[in-house]
Amino acid sequence: MEALNNTKTIENPQTVIRNSQLTVALAGNPNAGKTTLFNALTGMRQKTANYSGVTVERKEGNWTVENEHLKLIDLPGLYSLDATSLDEKIAREILMGKLAEVPKPSAVIAVVDATNLERNLYLVTQLLEFGIPVIIALTMVDLAEKQNLEIDVKKLSKFLKIPVIAVKAKQKIGIEELSNEVLKTAKSLEKPKTTWISNGNGFSETIEEDDIHLSLSDNQAANKQIFARYNFISEVYQQSVKPFDESEARFSEKIDRILTHKFFGLVILVAILLLVFQTIFTWAALPMDLLDAGFGSLGEFVGNQMSEGILRDLIVDGIIAGVGGILIFLPQILLLFLFISILEDTGYMARAAFLLDKLMSRVGLHGKAFLPLMSSFACAIPGIMATRTIENRRDRLATIMIAPFMSCSARLPVYALMIAAFFAGQTVFGFISLGAVLMLAMYSLGIFVAVIAAFVLKKTILKSPPPPFVMELPPYRLPNFRTVIQNMFTRALLFIKRAGTIILAISIILWALMYFPRSGEQSAVSSQQSAVKIQEDDNSGSPIIEDQIVSSQLENSYAGMLGHTIEPVISPLGFDWKIGVAIIASFAAREVLVSTLSIIYNVGDDATEESPTLINAIRNAKKSDGSKVWTPLTALSLMVFFVLAMQCMSTLAIVRRETNSWSWVIFMFGYMTVLAYIASLITYQGGRFLGFS
Amino acid sequence: MTLANLEIGATARVKSVRGNGRISKRLMEMGIVPGVLIRVIKTAPFGDPIEVRVRGYSLAMRRNEAETIEVIETN
Numbered sequence A: 001m002e003a004l005n006n007t008k009t010i011e012n013p014q015t016v017i018r019n020s021q022l023t024v025a026l027a028g029n030p031n032a033g034k035t036t037l038f039n040a041l042t043g044m045r046q047k048t049a050n051y052s053g054v055t056v057e058r059k060e061g062n063w064t065v066e067n068e069h070l071k072l073i074d075l076p077g078l079y080s081l082d083a084t085s086l087d088e089k090i091a092r093e094i095l096m097g098k099l100a101e102v103p104k105p106s107a108v109i110a111v112v113d114a115t116n117l118e119r120n121l122y123l124v125t126q127l128l129e130f131g132i133p134v135i136i137a138l139t140m141v142d143l144a145e146k147q148n149l150e151i152d153v154k155k156l157s158k159f160l161k162i163p164v165i166a167v168k169a170k171q172k173i174g175i176e177e178l179s180n181e182v183l184k185t186a187k188s189l190e191k192p193k194t195t196w197i198s199n200g201n202g203f204s205e206t207i208e209e210d211d212i213h214l215s216l217s218d219n220q221a222a223n224k225q226i227f228a229r230y231n232f233i234s235e236v237y238q239q240s241v242k243p244f245d246e247s248e249a250r251f252s253e254k255i256d257r258i259l260t261h262k263f264f265g266l267v268i269l270v271a272i273l274l275l276v277f278q279t280i281f282t283w284a285a286l287p288m289d290l291l292d293a294g295f296g297s298l299g300e301f302v303g304n305q306m307s308e309g310i311l312r313d314l315i316v317d318g319i320i321a322g323v324g325g326i327l328i329f330l331p332q333i334l335l336l337f338l339f340i341s342i343l344e345d346t347g348y349m350a351r352a353a354f355l356l357d358k359l360m361s362r363v364g365l366h367g368k369a370f371l372p373l374m375s376s377f378a379c380a381i382p383g384i385m386a387t388r389t390i391e392n393r394r395d396r397l398a399t400i401m402i403a404p405f406m407s408c409s410a411r412l413p414v415y416a417l418m419i420a421a422f423f424a425g426q427t428v429f430g431f432i433s434l435g436a437v438l439m440l441a442m443y444s445l446g447i448f449v450a451v452i453a454a455f456v457l458k459k460t461i462l463k464s465p466p467p468p469f470v471m472e473l474p475p476y477r478l479p480n481f482r483t484v485i486q487n488m489f490t491r492a493l494l495f496i497k498r499a500g501t502i503i504l505a506i507s508i509i510l511w512a513l514m515y516f517p518r519s520g521e522q523s524a525v526s527s528q529q530s531a532v533k534i535q536e537d538d539n540s541g542s543p544i545i546e547d548q549i550v551s552s553q554l555e556n557s558y559a560g561m562l563g564h565t566i567e568p569v570i571s572p573l574g575f576d577w578k579i580g581v582a583i584i585a586s587f588a589a590r591e592v593l594v595s596t597l598s599i600i601y602n603v604g605d606d607a608t609e610e611s612p613t614l615i616n617a618i619r620n621a622k623k624s625d626g627s628k629v630w631t632p633l634t635a636l637s638l639m640v641f642f643v644l645a646m647q648c649m650s651t652l653a654i655v656r657r658e659t660n661s662w663s664w665v666i667f668m669f670g671y672m673t674v675l676a677y678i679a680s681l682i683t684y685q686g687g688r689f690l691g692f693s
Numbered sequence B: 001m002t003l004a005n006l007e008i009g010a011t012a013r014v015k016s017v018r019g020n021g022r023i024s025k026r027l028m029e030m031g032i033v034p035g036v037l038i039r040v041i042k043t044a045p046f047g048d049p050i051e052v053r054v055r056g057y058s059l060a061m062r063r064n065e066a067e068t069i070e071v072i073e074t075n
Helices: A013-018 A034-042 A086-095 A114-130 A141-146 A153-160 A175-187 A219-240 A247-259 A264-305 A310-327 A330-346 A348-362 A367-375 A380-389 A393-405 A409-422 A434-459 A481-515 A527-531 A541-556 A558-573 A577-585 A592-600 A612-620 A632-644 A649-659 A662-689 B022-029
Strands: A022-028 A046-050 A057-065 A068-074 A107-113 A134-139 A164-166 A194-196 A203-205 A470-473 B011-017 B037-043 B050-054 B057-061 B069-073
Touching (some): A022 A034, A022 A086, A034 A046, A034 A057, A034 A068, A034 A134, A034 A481, A068 A175, A107 A114, A114 A134, A114 A219, A134 A153, A134 A175, A153 A164, A153 A219, A164 A175, A219 B022, A247 B037, A264 A330, A310 A481, A330 A348, A330 A409, A330 A481, A348 A470, A348 B057, A367 A380, A367 A393, A380 A393, A380 A649, A393 A434, A393 A649, A409 A434, A409 A612, A409 A632, A434 A632, A434 A662, A470 B022, A481 A558, A481 A577, A541 A558, A541 A592, A558 A577, A558 A632, A558 A662, A577 A592, A577 A632, A592 A612, A649 A662, B011 B022
Parallel strands (some): A022 A068, A022 A107, A107 A134, A134 A164
Antiparallel strands (some): A046 A057, A057 A068, A194 A203, A470 B057, B011 B037, B037 B050, B050 B057
16 A cells, blocks of 8 residues: 655654654544444444533544554544634544643544545645645445446545555454554654645645635635645546446435325325334333342332431432433333434435425524434434534524423323323224324424424524524444444443433432321321321231321422412312422432322322223312312323423523523523413313313 | 435536535535535425435435535536
């Protein structure tokens, strides 16, 4: 391989020697096979975090070549380095050595998709301007072969004056050669002798960093630069590639004839979404039960080991129950990310954005908002994190503000409990279960309100011209199993880390609200308490009494007082103070509603949404006048409330982080709660007006 | 004539990309520079955006953006 460094002129050795560990950056277009290569080079030795202060994902891995440990930095997927998006800006700063947390890379591996050579080379022409040695890893060569696309690697290398190595990451072909070349280049202490500057003159001597893109502010000059780069690329392309038949591309076009068809495309999209959600429900059920049981026995085990007291209660009821409550949703989140990874990797996600862009743009959103919103069905936290792909700040804010309307998995237990208690076994048209219809209705309500909210936000406080929509539709490809799995776990870990800490803190606060003040005589079971005593509980007496004590303690706690305080406000929605307490407690995480109701109704806090005792307790709970607390209408009203209310402190914490402002957090909490209240009020009072109960 | 005026299936050569803003820059970065051949593949269900093929890959853009691309039909 012809390296361009022939003369050994050492320019400033001390800067290189100072870093004992060499840093290498991995750059490439989206869909170029960058992640697959990154995984092949680093294995599982990688970590994901964020660059400080911004939300660009920072992925690093350890890469060992011949006993030398290199640090491999995976730059975000880029089309360009002109700093128009946050990703581009960060990548640019890393390459210029301006980012304090990352040492300036000694070499850059440019991942270039052989089947999309021209546009991929555009980024390479920019990389060449940074004065860092560039090595091209040519990917998708097997696909190029299938298309009879003949690329003369030697010529390509000669014209670009940098090494070009064809790799097949999956079969580990070319990896060794690439590793050795990168090590050799990174260890040599010299800068590239020549570099490409797009001033129209082609190659020239390396310039100082400060000179790079001096003309950036001048758009006309910038456009000329782009034109010059593409002219250069066209020349290189014509010299090193034989014209080919686009059969592979036609293959994608054929699939697209159906998948992006004006009618069938939309039908298939809805079918895929239904399939994804159905699978998430059914597949996740077993591991969720196992996790639930696991945390239950952990709590029991720890409880038995420790002596009675506040500390034990804090650890068992506050920490283990609280953190366990969020971790139970991990199977669903993993599954959703699995599907998102597959949809992304196959190229379908871009088609979905293509199909839906018109709808999205009607409410002023970008087609790219589709992905974060879709992720929000698992959990708004990763969804909001995913909005960073949207370049325009106002579009991004609008997407963040409506993301929590998507029914996340934490709402599921709430819907499931309400449906199991009041709508189970009923059908519509004789064969569609009413539960499924209601479930779909709740999801639709969230989407509907989100659309309206986005429209209003974009017309008022987030007014901006329609965002540009220029998006690649990558060819359909089989997903790489390893990449998909790794992607899934990386995102899940990120979620646990981010949510775990906040959830832990809030769990403790909420536990304290429900634990204090301690009532002196615990035998004081109030008269109101016995009024709601559950008739069905005819099994042995002692657990019931114990549950009653817990229940009485809850009523007299700060949370119970709060519940009583807000009762006048929420009674028009059909809720009593107990539901009020449950709503307050569910700020930790929405599904906490289920366990809180279990405590309130004396059935023990280990009940699930399918537990028959809890369902019976809810069905039979009576007010002091003997009428039932819960009716199907109450259940519906509560479901509607949960669709729209901002019942999740973790989401608020993430919004604070992503928007860097408390006013957006307060705004989100305020407007969502008001909407939820109004919608529940309409549901309950409207239902009663129409004669339902 | 602009890219937005082309029929589905038509091929054209790009004459210029109007404007000096971020959109025109992004379009050019994606390879739509004067002289390049471009083909309209299809439109999305609601008539917008459109899919074009340029430099061997598929790109989606809104009609607004397509209107800034001056082309000469080549058939």
